[in-house]
Amino acid sequence: MLEINYKHMKNKKLIALLTDFGDRGHFVGAMKGVILDIDQDIKITDISHNIEPQNILEASYTLSDTILYWPAGTIFVVVVDPGVGLGRKSLAVRTRSGHIILCPDNGILTAVMNNPGLEDVRVISEAMNRLPGSEMFHTFHGRDIFAYDAGRLATGQIDIDNIGFKMEEQIVTLPIQISTIKYKTIEGAIVKIEHPFGNLCTNIPRALIEDLEIMAGDSLSYEIFESEGLIHKGEMPFVNTFGEVNQESPLAYIDSSNRLGLAINMGNFSREYKVNAGLSWLIRIKSPD
Amino acid sequence: MLEINYKHMKNKKLIALLTDFGDRGHFVGAMKGVILDIDQDIKITDISHNIEPQNILEASYTLSDTILYWPAGTIFVVVVDPGVGLGRKSLAVRTRSGHIILCPDNGILTAVMNNPGLEDVRVISEAMNRLPGSEMFHTFHGRDIFAYDAGRLATGQIDIDNIGFKMEEQIVTLPIQISTIKYKTIEGAIVKIEHPFGNLCTNIPRALIEDLEIMAGDSLSYEIFESEGLIHKGEMPFVNTFGEVNQESPLAYIDSSNRLGLAINMGNFSREYKVNAGLSWLIRIKSPD
Amino acid sequence: MLEINYKHMKNKKLIALLTDFGDRGHFVGAMKGVILDIDQDIKITDISHNIEPQNILEASYTLSDTILYWPAGTIFVVVVDPGVGLGRKSLAVRTRSGHIILCPDNGILTAVMNNPGLEDVRVISEAMNRLPGSEMFHTFHGRDIFAYDAGRLATGQIDIDNIGFKMEEQIVTLPIQISTIKYKTIEGAIVKIEHPFGNLCTNIPRALIEDLEIMAGDSLSYEIFESEGLIHKGEMPFVNTFGEVNQESPLAYIDSSNRLGLAINMGNFSREYKVNAGLSWLIRIKSPD
Numbered sequence: 001m002l003e004i005n006y007k008h009m010k011n012k013k014l015i016a017l018l019t020d021f022g023d024r025g026h027f028v029g030a031m032k033g034v035i036l037d038i039d040q041d042i043k044i045t046d047i048s049h050n051i052e053p054q055n056i057l058e059a060s061y062t063l064s065d066t067i068l069y070w071p072a073g074t075i076f077v078v079v080v081d082p083g084v085g086l087g088r089k090s091l092a093v094r095t096r097s098g099h100i101i102l103c104p105d106n107g108i109l110t111a112v113m114n115n116p117g118l119e120d121v122r123v124i125s126e127a128m129n130r131l132p133g134s135e136m137f138h139t140f141h142g143r144d145i146f147a148y149d150a151g152r153l154a155t156g157q158i159d160i161d162n163i164g165f166k167m168e169e170q171i172v173t174l175p176i177q178i179s180t181i182k183y184k185t186i187e188g189a190i191v192k193i194e195h196p197f198g199n200l201c202t203n204i205p206r207a208l209i210e211d212l213e214i215m216a217g218d219s220l221s222y223e224i225f226e227s228e229g230l231i232h233k234g235e236m237p238f239v240n241t242f243g244e245v246n247q248e249s250p251l252a253y254i255d256s257s258n259r260l261g262l263a264i265n266m267g268n269f270s271r272e273y274k275v276n277a278g279l280s281w282l283i284r285i286k287s288p289d
Numbered sequence: 290m291l292e293i294n295y296k297h298m299k300n301k302k303l304i305a306l307l308t309d310f311g312d313r314g315h316f317v318g319a320m321k322g323v324i325l326d327i328d329q330d331i332k333i334t335d336i337s338h339n340i341e342p343q344n345i346l347e348a349s350y351t352l353s354d355t356i357l358y359w360p361a362g363t364i365f366v367v368v369v370d371p372g373v374g375l376g377r378k379s380l381a382v383r384t385r386s387g388h389i390i391l392c393p394d395n396g397i398l399t400a401v402m403n404n405p406g407l408e409d410v411r412v413i414s415e416a417m418n419r420l421p422g423s424e425m426f427h428t429f430h431g432r433d434i435f436a437y438d439a440g441r442l443a444t445g446q447i448d449i450d451n452i453g454f455k456m457e458e459q460i461v462t463l464p465i466q467i468s469t470i471k472y473k474t475i476e477g478a479i480v481k482i483e484h485p486f487g488n489l490c491t492n493i494p495r496a497l498i499e500d501l502e503i504m505a506g507d508s509l510s511y512e513i514f515e516s517e518g519l520i521h522k523g524e525m526p527f528v529n530t531f532g533e534v535n536q537e538s539p540l541a542y543i544d545s546s547n548r549l550g551l552a553i554n555m556g557n558f559s560r561e562y563k564v565n566a567g568l569s570w571l572i573r574i575k576s577p578d
Numbered sequence: 579m580l581e582i583n584y585k586h587m588k589n590k591k592l593i594a595l596l597t598d599f600g601d602r603g604h605f606v607g608a609m610k611g612v613i614l615d616i617d618q619d620i621k622i623t624d625i626s627h628n629i630e631p632q633n634i635l636e637a638s639y640t641l642s643d644t645i646l647y648w649p650a651g652t653i654f655v656v657v658v659d660p661g662v663g664l665g666r667k668s669l670a671v672r673t674r675s676g677h678i679i680l681c682p683d684n685g686i687l688t689a690v691m692n693n694p695g696l697e698d699v700r701v702i703s704e705a706m707n708r709l710p711g712s713e714m715f716h717t718f719h720g721r722d723i724f725a726y727d728a729g730r731l732a733t734g735q736i737d738i739d740n741i742g743f744k745m746e747e748q749i750v751t752l753p754i755q756i757s758t759i760k761y762k763t764i765e766g767a768i769v770k771i772e773h774p775f776g777n778l779c780t781n782i783p784r785a786l787i788e789d790l791e792i793m794a795g796d797s798l799s800y801e802i803f804e805s806e807g808l809i810h811k812g813e814m815p816f817v818n819t820f821g822e823v824n825q826e827s828p829l830a831y832i833d834s835s836n837r838l839g840l841a842i843n844m845g846n847f848s849r850e851y852k853v854n855a856g857l858s859w860l861i862r863i864k865s866p867d
Contacts, residue, residue: 014329016318022628022774023312023601026643026835029594029625033647040592040621040649043329047318050311053774054844065315069322069432071329082844085819136784138818140834143647196311196342206425240427241374256429257315266343266371303618305607312601332618336607339600354604358611358721360618485600485631495714529716530663545718546604555632555660 013042013154016070018063019079019142020051027140031077031147034131038151047076054082056107057174057278058192061201063101064111065257072098077142077150078108085138090124090145091171092153092163100153100160102146105167107174111191121167122160124149129163177282179204181211188260190224190281198268200275202283204260212287214238220252220285222262224273227280232273236262252285260285302331302443305359307352308368308431309340316429320366320436323420327440336365343371345396346463346567347481350490352390353400354546361387366431366439367397374427379413379434380460381442381452389442389449391435394456396463400480410456411449413438418452466571468493470500477549479513479570487557489564491572493549501576503527509541509574511551513562516569521562525551541574549574591620591732594648596641597657597720598629605718609655609725612709616729625654632660634685635752635856636770639779641679642689643835650676655720655728656686663716668702668723669749670731670741678731678738680724683745685752689769699745700738702727707741755860757782759789766838768802768859776846778853780861782838790865792816798830798863800840802851805858810851814840830863838863 015035021027028049035042047066051059059080067076081104089105097116102124103109109118126145129152134144152158179188179202188204214220216239223233236250242265245251250269255261262283263269270276304324310316317338324331336355340348348369356365370393378394386405391413392398398407415434418441423433441447468477468491477493503509505528512522525539531554534540539558544550551572552558559565593613599605606627613620625644629637637658645654659682667683675694680702681687687696704723707730712722730736757766757780766782792798794817801811814828823829825844833839840861841847848854 014325016321018318020774024626024628024773025770026625026640027772029596029640029644030647030834032594032623032625033644033649033652036592036623036652037647037649044623045321045325045333046335046624047315047321048313050313050774052313062315062318066318066322069319069326071322071326074322074325083821086821136832136836137834139820139831139839143834192314194316195313196309196339242428243372243375253428254425256319256426256432258425261428303614305610307607334610334614334622335624336604336610337602339602341602351604351607355607355611358608358615360611360615363611363614481603483605484602485598485628531717532661532664542717543714545608545715545721547714550717 013039014045014071014073015042015075015077015150015154016045016047017049017077018047018051018059019049019077020053020055020059021049021079021142023049027142030140030143034143034147035151035154038148038157039155042151042154051080054080056080057110057176060108060111060174061191063108064115067095067099067112068097068116070099073100075100075102075150075153077146078103079142079146080108081106081141084141089167090126090141091167092122092124092149092160093118094120094160102150104141105172107172109171110174110176113173120160121171122164123167125164129158174279176203176279179208181208184212184287186212186285188283189279190275190277190283192277193270194261197263198270198272199255199261199263200269200277200283201255201257202260202262204285206254206258209254209260214287216240218288220288222252222286223284224275225282226276232275242266302328303334303360303362304331304364304366304439304443305334305336306338306366307336307340307348308338309342309344309348310338310368310431312338316431319429319432323432323436324440324443327437327446328444331440331443340369343369345369346399346465349397349400349463350480352397353404356384356388356401357386357405359388362389364389364391364439364442366435367392368431368435369397370395370430373430378456379415379430380456381411381413381438381449382407383409383449391439393430394461396461398460399463399465402462409449410460411453412456414453418447463568465492465568468497470497473501473576475501475574477572478568479564479566479572481566482559483550486552487559487561488544488550488552489558489566489572490544490546491549491551493574495543495547498543498549503576505529507577509577511541511575512573513564514571515565521564531555591617592623592649592651593620593653593655593728593732594623594625595627595655596625596629596637597627597655598631598633598637599627599657599720601627605720608718608721612721612725613729613732616726616735617733620729620732629658632658634658635688635754638686638689638752639769641686642693645673645677645690646675646694648677651678653678653680653728653731655724656681657720657724658686659684659719662719667745668704668719669745670700670702670727670738671696672698672738680728682719683750685750687749688752688754691751698738699749700742701745703742707736752857754781754857757786759786762790762865764790764863766861767857768853768855768861770855771848772839775841776848776850777833777839777841778847778855778861779833779835780838780840782863784832784836787832787838792865794818796866798866800830800864801862802853803860804854810853820844
């Protein structure tokens with residue numbers, strides 16, 4: 001949906017952080033310190049540190065929903081890492097859009113695999129690419145490997161081509177429900193909640209809505225399941241934006257990531273109907289007759 | 290209260306963000322990406338992204354309580370936008386203090402209208418000033434209009450003088466209770482809660498307190514109403530700072546924005562007495578006899 | 579544990595903020611504005627603004643757990659300040675590692691006193707070193723003194739050597755339980771909770787664990803007390819990292835700050851066992867027989 005502008009891909013120093021480390025502890029400060037100790041001129045920008053702890057799916061979609069807006073060459077450090085220290089691979093990836101991602105190989109690339117797609121995947125040689133003196137630590141690769149390598153990539157001390165061998169195997173992916181149409185019914189996954197508003201983000205792209213010839217003003221019926229149990233169902237208008245329905249009323253719309261969203265105008269859909277997001281949460285949408 | 294120093298008003302690239310987008314989703318990251326894709330050298334600073342969802346009054350006072358501390362020329366992107374996509378105007382404003390504000394026309398300028406005051410108000414011509422390719426999106430002007438235009442203003446690609454026509458009508462303002470003195474009673478609004486401490490921020494300026502000849506050490510009686518219902522009343526000393534009263538005791542004081550504040554020393558006034566802020570929340574203060 | 583690299587100690591402009599001001603109000607924005615109004619080229623980085631309100635101990639350890647990762651010369655503005663406006667001293671400190679800290683004299687330096695240690699402690703002459711026009715405010719030294727002086731230190735307008743007299747007395751320290759070994763039992767304090775994961779951070783260094791010849795794979799028994807009351811006790815394996823135990827199982831490990839930590843793999847130890855941190859929280863660890 002965006003044309004990526006390679007003209008900006010200079011040798012600039014821009015690092016964007018996305019983690020579940022929270023905004024209260026020493027984690028984020030230590031990562032920033034490590035980067036700035038390599039070169040104080042590196043520009044560090046926070047995307048979020050409040051991904052739900054260990055929620056790899058939320059991190060994956062948060063990354064894919066922002067990455068194409070950033071200049072090519074930006075280095076994304078994406079750390080949600082429940083398997084830290086257990087031998088899972090550390091990856092350095094170049095996307096088809098010219099962005100760099102450093103992350104654990106645990107499914108966090110699931111959403112960007114399709115869009116923008118991966119061009120080069122490297123397994124970081126950790127022995128040669130970790131913060132000197134950090135060998136004794138086993139629980140904080142965000143600082144000791146990912147931040148450190150991001151800083152060295154940003155300054156050109158290392159390059160993604162020599163950070164490690166090309167990955168031979170498949171990367172880990174999350175078993176997310178693919179969005180489909182069958183018999184005028186669209187099925188898809190609820191991939192994250194848009195906090196603090198409580199909007200539901202599905203993986204159903206605008207194209208599927210258009211295939212079913214759903215138009216602004218149509219009424220949609222929907223069912224939401226967790227692990228095959230029906231949690232909530234209802235009917236709502238498909239509109240362009242929140243204020244087209246009454247306050248406290250539900251709506252369906254194409255969200256800012258070009259996928260189907262569900263919301264309550266001036267309310268919180270997730271909280272109101274006790275709906276959450278994750279690999280076990282599905283949604284079915286029926287087109288109007 | 291501050292002398293604005295125009296000597297700093299160089300053509301520098303400083304953008305400050307204030308939104309209700311939260312610190313967990315893709316919203317803030319997308320805004321920052323759009324700005325940095327225009328020019329990686331633009332300096333972006335976060336004021337807050339945790340304004341209560343849709344709380345325009347809180348955003349308005351948070352803006353007015355910080356703006357004069359920033360260098361003239363700073364571009365404030367202020368987005369609390371429940372009416373997004375419904376035809377409300379997008380504004381670009383120059384204040385009397387030489388600051389730039391980009392925001393929806395929904396009341397968010399209420400507090401800065403008086404202080405520092407508005408010098409030039411433009412209605413952004415959205416067709417010519419939105420992120421290319423974003424026409425299909427109706428719910429995220431923070432990214433598609435305000436961040437994009439802030440980036441272009443910061444680099445000088447556009448100027449506030451040619452971003453749109455001068456606003457002819459009045460801007461939208463919130464119907465906030467003006468602070469007054471009648472018969473030795475001061476009445477005013479509770480405009481926000483100072484999280485995380487739970488202090489009450491009123492719109493009663495220091496001058497009204499001085500008019501009533503209230504002095505440090507005086508005892509004040511007060512009543513707090515929501516929609517004309519009495520919620521809480523009591524008596525408390527008027528002092529300079531928190532630690533002048535016992536722990537867990539209430540106090541009144543002139544806060545860091547030069548208005549009357551109410552707090553509990555080492556406690557949380559808002560939570561303790563179930564007092565909140567907003568257009569329906571009023572406070573009455575009686576001077577000592 | 580880290581070798582401090584003095585080669586980076588140029589006259590660069592790097593300020594790191596650590597406060598309990600929260601991420602919602604005008605406090606942080608006002609501090610940043612004051613700094614950038616001194617010089618827009620100063621680089622400001624957030625460590626955290628979500629230290630628990632008034633929790634000086636948490637701030638102290640959060641500072642000490644990050645400071646050595648930052649380049650020497652970095653100016654840390656650390657403000658948790660329940661005694662603001664009451665005459666407690668404002669300090670400007672140079673550590674043995676070449677870092678600068680601006681903070682109230684209220685115990686917030688307790689953890690850095692030992693590591694990295696303090697080299698020069700100055701009492702800020704507030705009359706000469708506060709934001710012009712701020713004399714009428716008594717509740718926000720974070721803005722009016724600490725941010726203002728950090729900006730002037732960053733630009734070289736003032737120097738720590740002339741910001742005030744050398745401190746003659748002892749600085750305030752928190753009465754924290756020293757970690758000890760007696761009869762094969764290690765005793766120490768629980769100094770903070772690692773949010774959002776709920777891990778317990780103790781002040782028991784790796785060296786004490788090694789002194790007791792505790793090895794990866796050993797089973798440890800532990801007791802946790804608040805004010806001498808037993809809150810929780812149990813047994814858990816001492817391992818290198820979280821995923822070595824089953825999901826929802828507890829573990830002990832050397833954390834990323836080189837001290838003993840307690841956690842639940844994919845869980846929240848603090849919430850599960852209602853254990854908190856602070857001066858009254860103690861832990862006893864028994865080595866295997």
